[in-house]
Amino acid sequence: MTLTQPITTSIAGPTGVSRLFAAGASDFRSHRAVFGPMPGAVDEGHLLAELEASGLAGRGGAAFPTWRKLVAVRDASSGGTRAGRAGSGAGTGRRGSATRGGPVVIANGAEGEPLSRKDETLLAGAPHLVIDGLLLAATSVRASDVVLYAPTRSLEHVSRAIAERTDAERIRLVTAPETFLSGEASAVVSAVGGGRAIPRDRIARLSESGLGGAPTLVQNVETLAHLALLARFGATWFRSRGTDEDPGTRLVSVSGDVPSPRVYEVAAGMPLLDPLVSAGARPPGIGAVLVGGYHGAWVPGTAVATPLSPSGLRPFGAAPGAGILMVLGPHRCGLDASAEIVEYLAGQSAKQCGPCANGLPRLADVLRRLARRDRAEWLPAEIERLARVVAGRGSCHHPDGTARLVLSTLTVFADDVQAHLQGRCEVRR
Template sequence: MTDTTLTVPAVPTTPDHRLFRGWFETGAPAGLAEHLDRYGPAPLPTDRRDRQALIEAVEQAGLTGRGGAAFPTGVKLRSVAERRGPAVLVVNGMESEPASRKDEALLDLAPHLVLDGAALAAAAVGATAVHLCLPRDEARAAQAAWLAEAVAERRRAGLDPLPVELHLLPHHYVSSEESSLVQWLNGGPARPLATPPRPFEKGVARRPTLVDNVETLAHLALIARYGPAWFRTAGRPDAPGTALVTVSGAVREPGVREVPLGMPLGTLLAGVGGTTRPLGALLVGGFFGSWLPAEQALRVPFAKPALAELGAGPGAGVLVALPAQACGLAETARVLRFLAAQSAQQCGPCRFGLPAVAADFELLAWGTPDGELARRLPHRVGLLAGRGACRHPDGASRLAATALSTFAADVEHHLLAGPCPGTALPPVLVVPDRPAADQEGWR
């Protein structure tokens, strides 16, 4: 008699080994055969009732976007699904945040989990086209080739109802913004668009378009398999699930870690071997993030609601430990110079305001400040937010404003006595030596 018993993959039970399940045991990326053995095929919706049930499961799970904005994923799915006409799915793997490596690591170690999530999301919203956007970067060329093969292998196996089309975009900081992706896919430059309409209203080919980060889609693939109650067994009621965090700076074991949301920042640092030197501050969220004093931040949970109370947020899942002897003003000045060079140059705050703030920060960090700098710099920083075509000046403003407050004692020293000894130390933040936007082009 034929044995018809199906082998059901085990449910992940370790709260911080979900997306990277298996990697910690094998130390190798998951190919398609191993992926299917570990998770089984994705439970794709077959009718309208199934699609509705999947969207409801994501809503009940409380999954939020892991690309930076932390917008509720279920709301995005429903907004696109309820629009008329066939939809489009855009998978955002650009990861333009220089301090983040989480998406790169996820696509290296568990690409099929991301592609499962893409297939599920496309089915849920009624998409007839799927686009995977990656940076046109020599450092990630091998990954792009590996993903192309993974996509082809899935097609040969009949796993994905829709073909996934890969695109390599200019690697500007603002090119990962969702409207930048839409504009590029529509044949234009990879620059942000002023909104409305939002992509869910009229996006690629003027069709309803869902844009989701690769980590978000990988979580969706797990929710579809194991349900919202399982997803909520990690994290907090107001911030459920896990997140990938890139930890760097003065820590013993820098790298990407998967952690339950709500873990105190001090515990998170202990999980990477602890710090190598006494800390002065933490940068939470990346180049668009916030500087927080170390003594205050170490007790704060890594979750949007808790960080919001301090005017911060998890952003793209970045945590940088700044040693006490480093100069936070010099670190900020380097980042602001990069952000000014990487802007789309489409509106006043980026064409004039951000370069002026960056120049003032450089003067504060390394120069001989003039008598007006103490008044001029906070005023200019306050003029950046809320006035751009995209959120680029808002993020730069947040970084600059929190630097002025967190390093207030350093600001006073620099204004009165000039640069501190920390300005001569090697940089802690790695700022890319990337061509300016007008040199690299936007197509």
């Protein structure tokens, strides 16, 4: 990989791990004083090359390479041929690639996930970085429509930030409902188009045919904030934190049985334990950690030295995702915790597809029975069977994510499963 030169070098990039909040305040003056002006007259090819060299992956959960999403939308709008290969994930159900307008860029600040606070924290503390990144992405694909989609309380911060500057008037603000699936890419496009914030089928790629049939880029707000820094300080600076495999920093939301739940910015690839210690948790007070949120997987408390990286977490079926870490104390029941989550997830879909209409409610029911000390020996096998049946059968990844959590629960809490079946579970509910 060849690293290119930074686009601007007039101000040095932050040297510590705290990059996104380095301005120390959310106002435009503080932002400009620390980060300098947004790069003017950005060469689109140079920005994309820098982005590719940086290795920045999406921070919304799917970790798709950011440069590929931009290239896919740019190429689709110019009639190029690479878009189909680069892709951008889920589609809206509109067949074909005929477009009715220029490209659309949507900053996605709808976390949906109850355990995530990072995007809300970012939009409150560093809205100008997100706005910069959104405008840069829009420029790079020559977007004709630029949208920031987030819950009401976040949009209040963004509105104030837009009023402080003269270059952001073109950004349309769209309110995201606070539902689990409102941040799924095709649900975002549906909501921005005036429909319900529910996922659509995956027949067409958003990069080819999204909002109003136009090539559409949906990018998480944290990803855009990193893009704004990259455009200023370059790929080499970006890679000065994190690992080769997972460069840069990321925001993590730490919650659960910890004294100080909050959002931290950490170097990618550091031990899982580091942000947990920052939140006041220490072994042996960590029974397990749910990594990646309600669609994530459990890591046992004995493995908290594991790097928060794709390869480090892979043996547990987990991934850094959107940076969600929920601690389960050693005296809490993992089966109870998982059953509560699966029950919530089963109620969050619009039940458009079979796995959500039938499979998830049944899965929630049998897991609840096991968690509540029903000693029917067939329960674990039935839970596993249902999880494997629903996975990969929906129009979006909701059943897959739910199945991941359930299978991880059976693995990590295997001793608890036996304890429940034998009536010897003494863990507090």
